[in-house]
Every structure is written in structure tokens, then in C-alpha cells.
Amino acid sequence: MNLEIFVAKRFLTKNKKNISQPIIRVAIGGIALGIAVMIVSVAVVTGFQQKITNKVIGFGGHIQIGNFDMNTSFESKPIFKNDTLENNIKAIEGVKEVQIYALKAGIIKTEEQIQGFILKGIGSDYNWKFMKENLIEGTIINIKDSLKTNDVLVSKYLANKLKLKLNDKLRTYFISEKQLRARAFTVKGIYETGLEDFDKKFVFADIAHIQKLNDWTPKQVEGYEVLINNFKDIDNISKEVYANIGYNLNCKTIKELHPEIFGWLNLTNMNVIVIIVIISLISAVTMISTLLIIILEKTNTIGILKALGSQNITVRRIFIYQAIYITARGLFWGNLIAFIICFIQYRFGIFKLDQSSYYVPVVPINIYRLHIVLINGGAIVLCILSLIIPSYIITKITPVKAIRYN
Secondary structure, three states: OOHHHHHHHHHHOOOOOOOHHHHHHHHHHHHHHHHHHHHHHHHHHHHHHHHHHHHHHHHHOOEEEEOOOOOOOOOOOOEEOOHHHHHHHHOOOOEEEEEEEEEEEEEEEOOOOEEEEEEEEEOOOOOOHHHHHHEEEEOOOOOOOOOOOOEEEEEHHHHHHHOOOOOOEEEEEEEEOOEEEEEEEEEEEEEOOOOHHHHOOEEEEEHHHHHHHOOOOOOEEOEEEEEEOOHHHHHHHHHHHHHHOOOOOEEEEHHHHOHHHHHHHHHHHHHHHHHHHHHHHHHHHHHHHHHHHHHHHOHHHHHHHHHOOOOHHHHHHHHHHHHHHHHHHHHHHHHHHHHHHHHHHHHHOOOEOOHHHHOOOEOOOOOOHHHHHHHHHHHHHHHHHOOHHHHHHHHHOOHHHHHHOO
């Protein structure tokens, strides 16, 4: 057996005379706790960012195409549907779907309440995945190109405020060319996303109603919503989309349309960075302190090894192996604890949140393999760097003084 490994194992053997044993256990526990906190923190923050991002995208897609007055009001000028344009966009790598939409501001009136809202018109090409995930009552709308439907989806916020139930009539009023136009809809479903700023505004309906209210033809829409496969590619895909839509149209990403939300989400990264830095410093100090205590306890042994002809590098390796052992056990228990906590929260949602404040009902969890690798890799590098000070002390220990040391 390798001499350094043999001696390192002897140092780690449980012995009543070894005062460093409790310190080693504390070091392993400290590393495990630090790794667990870092993994859980990153999983919660990335999960939170993913949940909020998906909800915002659900109301407007990843990229919107329209006239240059897009996002300046809810009454943008129409554009004409273009099959060639749609096919060109769909051909871009990373694009999943392209769907039409239109918006119209109006007023809902009941016997007791008056509420402003935004009617979002959608077509038969609309992707219902987001709404199905957030539908709490009723069903989605069955939209067909050949037949206009009066069914609508309203949010739980509007339903509660206006005391609406499934199959209730929804009386709405719109101003079009200085004329007041009324429309009656039927509540087909009720959804809840937790994004109150959006829930209090949007009612989903057949786009044919907005085309009729605005005196548009069936070929006129406000714009297109582009859905992509990976949010990380949104900027690059947006550039390609812009290059394919012509000079008379404009496109904007959801980040540009809602900078306040994504700016706020980016700030949460700073919280994680602060946590990781603080825990890393504590772990480094713990490792250095532990190795120094072990070195002080084994000073006599170090002196004997040097007197027998062992080089500094040989003695260093003994403590390096001890550090590897402590780090490995700490990483194992830290990852195990983190995965158990994340699994329990993901599966059972034990830790709840106030949805009106945090936009989600439970603490979200999202684990990326890359994050796990980086956290564990960073911990290993940090522990290796923590050996610099103890290794330097070992080189200064002389055999005569060490053997006499008590």
C-alpha cells in the first residue's frame, strides 16, 4: 500500500487520543451543510425564474411581431397575415410555433361592478398548453376558422371581483371609431396564473370578435407571437426573425416588452452569489482550521517521518489525502441532503408561499446538472486551495523541534 495513504488512514482512525476526530466530523458537517445550502439556493432561484418566465411567456410568447407602434397601446395598427412570412419564421432553427393575436381594450359591466380589461383575440393556431396548466374551472375555447365562438376564458381575479361563474354572460363594451359597441360573451373557463398584473387584465376570446369590432378583414391581425424551444436562444433567434420580416415590420422579445419583470428576476441572481461567496469563505476557513489542528496534533509524527528521511512532499501528500477524504464525505452528504430536500419540495410542495406576493403558491425547484457540477467542482477547487497555508507550515517543521514538541 502507498505510504502516504497508509499513514493518512492511520491518522483518520478513531482513537480516544485523537483530539482532532470531533474537529474532522465538524468539518465534514460544515462542508455538507454548505454544499446543501448552495444547491438548494440555486435550485430555488432558478426554479422561481423559470416559473415566472414561463407565466409571462404564456401571455405573449417569446417574440412578438407587429407594426412599429407595437406595445405603445392596446390599439395597434393591423398587419396582413402572410403565409410566406409564417413559413420563413417557422423555418428558423429553434422556432417551435407561430400564432396570430390581437388586443382590444374594453369595459366589463355587471349589475354591481365596472371593470376595465384587455380582450386578447387568438386563432385556431393558438397553443393551449399554458392555459391548460393554469385552468382551474371549465374548459378551453374551441376556436375554428369557419365558425366564430362567443366563449371566453376569464381569470379567477376577474371572476371573483365581478362574481362570475361558469356559463355566465359577460357583457362588454368597446369604443371603436368613437362609437360604443357592445358584445356578450359566455364564460367557458376560469384560469389563475398568480401574475396579478396580467390576471386582472386579460380575457381570452376568438380573434374574429376583435376583427369585427375594428372593421378588419379576416386576413388582418395585430401581429404574431413566436414560441421557441429554448429561452436562452431568444436573443439570437430574435435577430434572425427580424432579418426575415421585412422593413415594414418590427419584432420584440418578451424581455423587451416587460423589462421590469426580467430586470427583477436578474436581481435574484445576486442573492445566490452572495450566499455562495459567504458559504465558500466559511468552508475554506473551516478546512484550513481543521488541517491546522490535525498538523498540530501530529507534529511529533511529522518530525519522526522527516527524521526517517521523508521529504516535505511525502508529508504534504498525507494531509492532502486527509483533505480529500474530508471533502469527499462532505460532498457526498451535502449532495444527498440537497437532493432529498429538493425532491420532497418538488413532489409534495411542503414550503408554501403567498401567491399574491411571490406569484407562485409553493417554493419552486429546478435542478440543472451543470449547476450541480459547477458547485461540486468549485468546492473541490476551494478545498485544494485551502491546503496552501497548512502545506506551507509543514515545510517549516524541523525533525528535532517536532519530536520534542508536546
